[in-house]
Amino acid sequence: MTSRTVTLLDVARTAGVSKSTASDALQGSGRVAEATRDRVRAVAEDLGYRPNSAARRLRRSSTGAIGLHLPQTATRLDYYMNLAFGAVARAQEEGFDMVLLAPEGAAGGPVASRVDGLLVIDPEVDDRAVPGLLDAGVPVVTGERYLGPTAAPTGAVICDNAASLTALLDHVTERGARRPAVLAPAGTSAWATALRATAASWGRERGVDVALRTVPFAATPGEAEETTLALLRADPAVDAVICAPDGAAPGVLRAAAALGRPVGPGAPPAATTHSRQAPTPLLVTSCVDGTATRSAEPPVTAVDLRPAAYGRACAELLCDILAGRTPPDTVRHHSWALETRASTTAGPA
Numbered sequence: 001m002t003s004r005t006v007t008l009l010d011v012a013r014t015a016g017v018s019k020s021t022a023s024d025a026l027q028g029s030g031r032v033a034e035a036t037r038d039r040v041r042a043v044a045e046d047l048g049y050r051p052n053s054a055a056r057r058l059r060r061s062s063t064g065a066i067g068l069h070l071p072q073t074a075t076r077l078d079y080y081m082n083l084a085f086g087a088v089a090r091a092q093e094e095g096f097d098m099v100l101l102a103p104e105g106a107a108g109g110p111v112a113s114r115v116d117g118l119l120v121i122d123p124e125v126d127d128r129a130v131p132g133l134l135d136a137g138v139p140v141v142t143g144e145r146y147l148g149p150t151a152a153p154t155g156a157v158i159c160d161n162a163a164s165l166t167a168l169l170d171h172v173t174e175r176g177a178r179r180p181a182v183l184a185p186a187g188t189s190a191w192a193t194a195l196r197a198t199a200a201s202w203g204r205e206r207g208v209d210v211a212l213r214t215v216p217f218a219a220t221p222g223e224a225e226e227t228t229l230a231l232l233r234a235d236p237a238v239d240a241v242i243c244a245p246d247g248a249a250p251g252v253l254r255a256a257a258a259l260g261r262p263v264g265p266g267a268p269p270a271a272t273t274h275s276r277q278a279p280t281p282l283l284v285t286s287c288v289d290g291t292a293t294r295s296a297e298p299p300v301t302a303v304d305l306r307p308a309a310y311g312r313a314c315a316e317l318l319c320d321i322l323a324g325r326t327p328p329d330t331v332r333h334h335s336w337a338l339e340t341r342a343s344t345t346a347g348p349a
Contacts, residue, residue, distance in 0.1 A: 006049045015043040027323055050095075065097045066318060067115040069133055071122050071189070073218035078290040079246045079307045080121065083143070086311030087119060094319040101129075111136045117318045119143065120153065125188035139328070141318040143310065144190040155321055155330045157313045161194040164303045165287060167338050168242050169202050169210070171301065172283045175265055175344055177240035181211035181231055183224060183252070185244045192217060195244055195287065211238055215245060221292075224251030225258075232259055232282075240283035240344075249286040249293050249300045253343075256282045264298055265346045284343040298342035305336050 012022035017040060025032045025040035026049075032040075043049075068087060074080035088098045099115055111118070111133065121143035123130045131150040134140055139154040144161075146153060165182070172180050182199040185192040196212070203210035215227050224243055232238055232255065241256075243249045256263050261282040286293045289302035313334050320326035 006047045008049070010047060011040065011044045011049050014047065015040045062116045063114055064095065065099050065115045066091050066315065067099045067101050067111060067118045067133075069101045069118065069120045069123075069129065071124065071127070071217070074121075077218055077246045078292070079288055079305065082307040083121060083311035083314075086308035087315040088311075089308075090312040090315035091319065094315075094323075096319070101133075111138075117141070117154075117322050119314050119318060120146070121314070122189045122191060123148070139318060139321050141314055141321070143314045147188065147190055147193060152329075154328045155317050155326070155332075157310065157317055157332045157334050158190070159305060159310070159334050159336055161191050162198040164305075164336050164338075165195050165198045165242070166202055168285045168287065168301075168303065169199075171338065171340070172240035172242070172285060172344060173206075173208070175283060177283050179209065179211065179235070179237045180240040180242065181213065181235075181238045183213050183215045183219070183227055183241065183243045183245070183248070185217045185219070186214050187217040189217070192244075211235055215248070217245065219245040219248045219251075221248055221251035221254070224248035225255045226251075228252045228255035229258065232256075232261065236280070238282075239280050240285070242285045242287065244287040246288040246290055247292040249284060249302070250296050252284050253296055253298075253300070256284065264342050264344065289339055293341075296343075301341045301344040302339055303336050304339050306334070310334050 008022055009019055012019045015022060017036060021032060021036065022040050025037040026044060068084060070080050070084065091098050115138060117139040118133055118136065119141055120130060120133055123142055123146040125148040130146065130148065134151045134153060141155045141157065142153040144158055145156055169180055184196045184199055199210050199212050211231060213227055213231055215223055228241060228251065241252050243252050253263060260279050262279065263282050263284050265281060265283065284300055286300050286302035289304040293300040293302040313332060317326065317330060317332055321328060
């Protein structure tokens, strides 16, 4: 095609179908054979077709916008900012604008009049806005399950958070830890609830006494440092600390340094005298990867939750539901990866 704008009629002619069939195929509506639908979409992609979002909104009486509700602590956490960027990028590919909803007072009819659908990320049972959002009269996709008693969302994208913490606990014990500790998040989100429950169940199943401490959902490095100092002073046998909150792990490293505990199995011991035993090395990991864990000294082993991809997945599910490509009540799963670094793996002396 030339540099002019590619139209729906161009797609229809190239695919050998009528304009109405091409429209139904691209929107996931109508009674169009799957092979035809696939052919039309492939032609549209090859031609670089982009739907006229204004005309599309008029046809379906939509607002052309999606609402995004994040936890109140999101503004200072890298994880949620990366997630939001991923969601915005995917929504824009479908011709939707993204509206960031205020943490408070975002419930009820006014929301439904401004957006076609909602993304509610890490909904907490005690977040007063969430019940109203779930009952706003538009499709709602949650990032993680909602554990509250009100209406269920239209769809959800979930991670296996129990598996990710299990992987961290297994990782540190495979590297010699005998008394692991978990700084688990407070709160009523599915993520926080799963981590606290998993820390307890993992210990029971393996006969290992896991030291469980609760810290704020968005604990700062200072709060993590304070908790870790108290933990290690009260229980010097702790030889691994798994820090849950995003960005808080450097506080654990500062606490270890303050107490003379070398970090990592290959770390050289602190200076000792003949009358004093060398301090036990401490393994440190995080449940959320990010700039803080990658740039720490030493770099911290962490679970990469792939937040930008997670945001894209949430927006994609909502767009699929809005377009009729996916039925309501769909639950999709998002994968994570364990990134091992010097805080738990032997390195050069």
